[in-house]
Amino acid sequence: MIRMLIADDHTIMREGLKQLFSLVADVQVVAEAESGTQLIELLRQVEIDLLLLDMNMPGISGEILIARLHAQYPSLPILVLSMHNEIHIAQRALRAGALGYLTKDRDPETLLAAMRRVVSGQRYLDPGLAEQIALQSSGLKQQTYVESLSDREFQILRLLAHGLSVNQIAEQLVISNKTVSTHKTRLMEKMGFGSTADIVRFAMTLGIS
Amino acid sequence: MIRMLIADDHTIMREGLKQLFSLVADVQVVAEAESGTQLIELLRQVEIDLLLLDMNMPGISGEILIARLHAQYPSLPILVLSMHNEIHIAQRALRAGALGYLTKDRDPETLLAAMRRVVSGQRYLDPGLAEQIALQSSGLKQQTYVESLSDREFQILRLLAHGLSVNQIAEQLVISNKTVSTHKTRLMEKMGFGSTADIVRFAMTLGIS
DNA sequence: CGTTCGTGTAGGGATTTTCCTAGCCGGTTT
DNA sequence: AAACCGGCTAGGAAAATCCCTACACGAACG
Numbered sequence: 390m391i392r393m394l395i396a397d398d399h400t401i402m403r404e405g406l407k408q409l410f411s412l413v414a415d416v417q418v419v420a421e422a423e424s425g426t427q428l429i430e431l432l433r434q435v436e437i438d439l440l441l442l443d444m445n446m447p448g449i450s451g452e453i454l455i456a457r458l459h460a461q462y463p464s465l466p467i468l469v470l471s472m473h474n475e476i477h478i479a480q481r482a483l484r485a486g487a488l489g490y491l492t493k494d495r496d497p498e499t500l501l502a503a504m505r506r507v508v509s510g511q512r513y514l515d516p517g518l519a520e521q522i523a524l525q526s527s528g529l530k531q532q533t534y535v536e537s538l539s540d541r542e543f544q545i546l547r548l549l550a551h552g553l554s555v556n557q558i559a560e561q562l563v564i565s566n567k568t569v570s571t572h573k574t575r576l577m578e579k580m581g582f583g584s585t586a587d588i589v590r591f592a593m594t595l596g597i598s
Numbered sequence: 599m600i601r602m603l604i605a606d607d608h609t610i611m612r613e614g615l616k617q618l619f620s621l622v623a624d625v626q627v628v629a630e631a632e633s634g635t636q637l638i639e640l641l642r643q644v645e646i647d648l649l650l651l652d653m654n655m656p657g658i659s660g661e662i663l664i665a666r667l668h669a670q671y672p673s674l675p676i677l678v679l680s681m682h683n684e685i686h687i688a689q690r691a692l693r694a695g696a697l698g699y700l701t702k703d704r705d706p707e708t709l710l711a712a713m714r715r716v717v718s719g720q721r722y723l724d725p726g727l728a729e730q731i732a733l734q735s736s737g738l739k740q741q742t743y744v745e746s747l748s749d750r751e752f753q754i755l756r757l758l759a760h761g762l763s764v765n766q767i768a769e770q771l772v773i774s775n776k777t778v779s780t781h782k783t784r785l786m787e788k789m790g791f792g793s794t795a796d797i798v799r800f801a802m803t804l805g806i807s
Numbered sequence: 808c809g810t811t812c813g814t815g816t817a818g819g820g821a822t823t824t825t826c827c828t829a830g831c832c833g834g835t836t837t
Numbered sequence: 838a839a840a841c842c843g844g845c846t847a848g849g850a851a852a853a854t855c856c857c858t859a860c861a862c863g864a865a866c867g
Contacts, residue, residue, distance in 0.1 A: 399702035401709060405614015493608035500610055552793030567817050584761030589798040748844055776847050779824060
């Protein structure tokens with residue numbers, strides 16, 4: 390029997406999932422959370438075998454939430470169920486401590502399979518994303534690689550995504566605006582961005598911003 | 599018997615909904631679409647009483663999709679099921695021709711109730727949003743009012759959200775960059791935006807961009 | 808040990824965008 | 838008719854940003 394907790398801010402999504410799992414004999418939904426803080430609260434009270442987690446939760450969410458949960462319950466398998474099928478997000482989720490990552494556009498059978506894998510302690514990665522990562526690491530694709538950003542560049546990416554201007558960032562970091570501009574140019578080149586709007590969109594899907 | 603079509607790009611969401619509706623005797627899901635174009639295609643083939651539509655579909659989506667469907671099938675009740683509980687989005691969806699608007703964080707009973715209302719030809723608006731709109735129209739809240747934008751301003755908002763620069767927009771619209779800048783300033787003031795990043799974020803939640 | 812590379816830092820000049828101001832036009836009010 | 842207002846249009850001056858170039862410094866490399 391797999392005792393699981395569903396964390397998703399959309400009631401209808403949660404109910405739908407519960408209905409799906411009601412068809413499966415050895416899966417039992419023992420709790421639900423609709424915010425990051427509530428999730429943290431619940432985990433103190435119930436004992437579970439699997440956490441099914443949405444990436445976009447109100448309050449604490451995304452990477453930060455995963456990292457925090459993983460630090461506190463290292464042996465709890467976390468399967469991330471996300472809307473975004475972008476490599477960076479998946480990679481960051483996994484690096485933060487999730488054991489599996491699956492997009493919501495997969496079918497229920499795949500979800501079940503992923504759940505069983507994760508519960509048994511094995512990693513699971515969405516097939517489509519796995520392929521993308523494979524292609525990427527084999528060098529056939531070059532692009533949008535957050536890892537290639539230096540710390541300073543990533544820091545400035547975040548500040549830009551929050552809507553700060555080059556000058557505001559310069560002031561905050563106590564460096565020249567020319568320097569900020571240089572970092573911005575370089576990070577945009579590395580990420581393959583064509584406009585500041587791309588930065589904001591990217592950051593949004595990442596959960597920053 | 600309500601014959602309905604579910605349009606949502608996430609398989610798991612669709613399956614979950616189908617499971618929910620399987621508990622309801624007089625509701626039957628007769629078709630599913632996972633993209634705007636597929637939806638348009640399907641509507642030519644099947645006869646339905648209700649369209650349950652997600653705002654964020656790949657391909658054609660959001661307002662534009664609703665407007666198009668409504669023009670083609672004026673008597674088809676469209677219930678929009680959206681992740682966003684922002685007034686503007688709801689208002690635009692309704693104005694484009696949707697008969698109902700509900701956020702995904704509601705419970706299944708509410709969804710059912712909304713469906714029945716819409717099928718019977720009555721409008722349905724998410725209670726939380728209805729209240730917001732009431733407060734807003736009573737003048738207690740002023741802010742972020744898309745309606746107050748002129749056509750030109752909204753057009754430029756969209757282009758900005760797509761990542762075009764002020765100069766590019768000026769060139770495309772064959773007007774002075776100063777003019778574009780003026781529109782930008784005014785639309786940002788009207789919407790209460792503090793940076794271009796806000797524009798992009800807003801447009802993303804709206805389904806544009 | 809010299810070279811190269813990545814990173815953080817800017818300057819100078821060019822370009823873009825803002826800020827403030829204002830004209831024009833069509834519709835409404837007085 | 839005169840006055841007014843909202844929406845679209847810019848100009849000139851000023852600020853912000855970009856582009857190209859450069860340099861220092863530490864790490865990796867031959």
